[in-house]
Amino acid sequence: MDDFSIDAHGNLWVLSKGRIKKYVNGELSTLYKLNAPITAIDNSVAEKTVPSENTSAEPQSVAQTGWVKNEDGSWSYKNLDGTNATGWINNNGNWYYLNNDGKMQTGWINDGTDWYYLNPSGEMKTGWHKDSNGKWYYLLESGKMAHDTVVNGYTIDSNGAWV
Known part of the structure; x- marks a missing residue:
């Protein structure tokens, strides 16, 4: 046995002597005979019915x-x-x-209810944010833009801007 892997369904897959085998009903059954040498196997091998042991293994798309x-x-x-x-x-x-x-x-988004600001890498921002027009906004811990309130003594208007 050169290598083995267990897939998400608990199936045991074995690479041995140029063949990929699967443990089925207490026995290792050859599913693929390889035309090129490989040294490892992982659980990205797809299970499918193969009519002949001489079927070439296709590259897998993971x-x-x-x-x-x-x-x-x-x-x-x-x-x-x-x-x-x-x-x-x-x-x-x-x-x-x-x-x-x-x-x-990225930038300002409205999720249908509230406004949020996402920085250029897409992360939601919290705390004070100065936009490209020089206006300051306060974003709550939840990311929601504050509006019609006072934050640390600073008045925030209905548009969310510090006045």
Whole structure:
């Protein structure tokens, strides 16, 4: 045995003497005979019915998870099932907002109820924020823009700006 792996379903896969085998009903059954040498196997090998031991193994396409840069330069977050995440996600303690197409947003966004500011790397900002026009805004711990209130003695108007 050169290497082995256990997939998400608890199946044992073995690489031995140029063959990929799966432990089925107490026996190792050859599913693929390889035409090129490999030294390791991982759980990205797809299970499928193979009519002959002489079938060549095809390169596997592994679903990418986490942050993915799209062809248009935007960023998306791929779930474990390969779908795009949408809405609010927390990644490594930072909040991000992904639109209905799964693309990460930056700048001012409105989620239908409240305004939030996402910095150029997409992270939700909290505390004081000075926009490109020189206006100051206060973003609550939840990220929501404060409005019609007083924060630490500073009056915030209905548009969320410090007056």
